[in-house]
Amino acid sequence: MAEYSAFSLLKNALTGNRDWKPAWRKPDPKPSYDVIVVGGGGHGLSTAYYLAKEHGITNVAVLEKGWLGSGNVGRNTTIVRSNYLYPQSIRFYEHSMRLWENLSHDLNYNVMFSQRGILNLAHTPAQFDDYARRGNAMRHGGGDAELLDPDQIARLYPGLDVSASARFPVVGGLLQPKAGTARHDAVAWGYARGADRRGVDIIENCEVTGFLRDGDRITGVTTSRGEIRAAKVAVAVAGSTGHVMKLAGIDKLPIESHLLQAFVSESLKPILPGVITWGGGHLYVSQSDKGGLVFGGDLDGYNSYAQRGNLPLVEEVMSELLAMFPAFARVRLLRSWGGVMDMSMDGSPIITTGPLPGMYLNCGWCYGGFKATPASGWCFAHTIARDEPHEINAPFTLDRFHRGILIDEKGQGSTPKLH
Numbered sequence: 001m002a003e004y005s006a007f008s009l010l011k012n013a014l015t016g017n018r019d020w021k022p023a024w025r026k027p028d029p030k031p032s033y034d035v036i037v038v039g040g041g042g043h044g045l046s047t048a049y050y051l052a053k054e055h056g057i058t059n060v061a062v063l064e065k066g067w068l069g070s071g072n073v074g075r076n077t078t079i080v081r082s083n084y085l086y087p088q089s090i091r092f093y094e095h096s097m098r099l100w101e102n103l104s105h106d107l108n109y110n111v112m113f114s115q116r117g118i119l120n121l122a123h124t125p126a127q128f129d130d131y132a133r134r135g136n137a138m139r140h141g142g143g144d145a146e147l148l149d150p151d152q153i154a155r156l157y158p159g160l161d162v163s164a165s166a167r168f169p170v171v172g173g174l175l176q177p178k179a180g181t182a183r184h185d186a187v188a189w190g191y192a193r194g195a196d197r198r199g200v201d202i203i204e205n206c207e208v209t210g211f212l213r214d215g216d217r218i219t220g221v222t223t224s225r226g227e228i229r230a231a232k233v234a235v236a237v238a239g240s241t242g243h244v245m246k247l248a249g250i251d252k253l254p255i256e257s258h259l260l261q262a263f264v265s266e267s268l269k270p271i272l273p274g275v276i277t278w279g280g281g282h283l284y285v286s287q288s289d290k291g292g293l294v295f296g297g298d299l300d301g302y303n304s305y306a307q308r309g310n311l312p313l314v315e316e317v318m319s320e321l322l323a324m325f326p327a328f329a330r331v332r333l334l335r336s337w338g339g340v341m342d343m344s345m346d347g348s349p350i351i352t353t354g355p356l357p358g359m360y361l362n363c364g365w366c367y368g369g370f371k372a373t374p375a376s377g378w379c380f381a382h383t384i385a386r387d388e389p390h391e392i393n394a395p396f397t398l399d400r401f402h403r404g405i406l407i408d409e410k411g412q413g414s415t416p417k418l419h
């Protein structure tokens with residue numbers, strides 16, 4: 001497959017762009033594979049890529065019921081950060097950040113990773129103290145964090161009202177300079193191309209409808225394109241986790257499916273230098289390279305598998321955005337959409353062997369799984385290849401819910417809609 005480079009761009013420009021090849025093949029499924037990955041989202045594709053790249057396991061199929069990018073990997077607000085409190089989370093998300101920093105080179109695909117920083121605004125002294133604690137933990141864990149006062153914030157974000165008379169006065173903020181954004185579709189396409197070129201079969205429009213078993217052991221899947229056998233079956237279907245695992249007879253998991261919406265405005269001249277979050281409620285906004293404001297807020301608050309949200313949340317998100325930047329009241333909203341989130345009981349992910357022999361499970365990404373895409377695939381590939389977790393994902397196995405060793409970053413308890 002052709003390398004993407006300035007030279008190939010020039011060569012193709014001069015020869016009528018007739019030599020570009022599809023980024024991945026469209027193979028028919030083979031009767032059997034060493035590993036089947038169910039779900040062609042970011043996590044399934046990165047898993048297949050690292051299985052081939054890091055472990056030399058190339059007889060792999062990724063089965064996707066729709067088209068690549070139709071799930072959450074193509075629906076998120078593209079924020080990449082590692083500003084966590086607990087050491088387990090910091091180690092995992094810092095590992096992801098290191099993979100992000102070299103991802104475009106590694107994949108030979110420009111994922112437009114842009115480290116423009118994320119700023120969390122604090123509106124009360126208690127919230128600012130909380131951010132100081134988190135910033136200290138981040139720095140102890142080898143990450144980057146800076147506390148900013150309102151004057152420093154005003155210099156970074158001139159549109160923000162930091163005066164004492166503001167509706168929600170800004171007390172300070174926590175900045176993670178190396179956080180940022182990436183182009184979400186490019187991440188899916190880049191991993192797909194990288195996996196395909198190493199021999200992985202990416203099979204779209206192939207829905208897994210059941211699991212083949214030998215006693216308890218999973219030995220393959222039934223799909224809309226026939227039966228496929230495999231020594232190992234790995235499930236990475238995000239918001240569809242409950243539904244797909246039920247096909248294997250697992251009907252109790254610490255996961256609930258919830259809706260999350262995203263919004264994009266018309267294009268504006270550059271106004272937001274980075275990602276900024278509002279601490280008075282739950283609102284995050286950045287500006288895409290095309291100029292649109294990309295933003296979102298809370299979950300819709302009820303369980304659903306529908307990939308669309310409802311109006312009350314639209315009103316809430318708009319009012320939060322305007323509380324932060326009143327000048328955006330004149331900006332027109334262009335598009336909105338929804339995705340189904342796999343919310344776990346402690347707000348942290350699950351990357352695990354089991355729960356049945358021959359099966360591996362990756363889920364519980366809540367609404368923060370895009371930034372985890374590289375580390376999730378890297379750790380899941382290790383777990384599948386070695387039949388045990390890597391030390392980075394060892395704290396994130398399923399049995400933590402039995403053992404009571406939860407990783408509850410927000411301290412919310414087992415209330416998935418609040419994580």
Ligand SMILES: Cc1cc2nc3c(=O)[nH]c(=O)nc-3n(C[C@H](O)[C@H](O)[C@H](O)COP(=O)(O)OP(=O)(O)OC[C@H]3O[C@@H](n4cnc5c(N)ncnc54)[C@H](O)[C@@H]3O)c2cc1C
Pocket residue numbers: 038039040041042043044063064065066067069070071072073074075076077078079080206207208209236237238239240244260261262296337338339340341365366367368369370371372
């Ligand atoms: C509106 C919104 C905003 C978000 N913002 C951010 C953000 O700013 N930063 C961040 O880090 N995260 C964010 N997220 C979360 C992030 O997008 C997800 O956690 C992550 O993408 C989930 O992993 P995935 O990419 O593998 O999921 P998906 O892309 O959903 O992949 C799962 C795939 O499984 C497939 N599938 C399901 N059932 C079957 C079946 N039976 N057979 C075969 N295939 C099947 C689906 O079609 C889907 O393609 C956001 C999510 C949404 C919806």
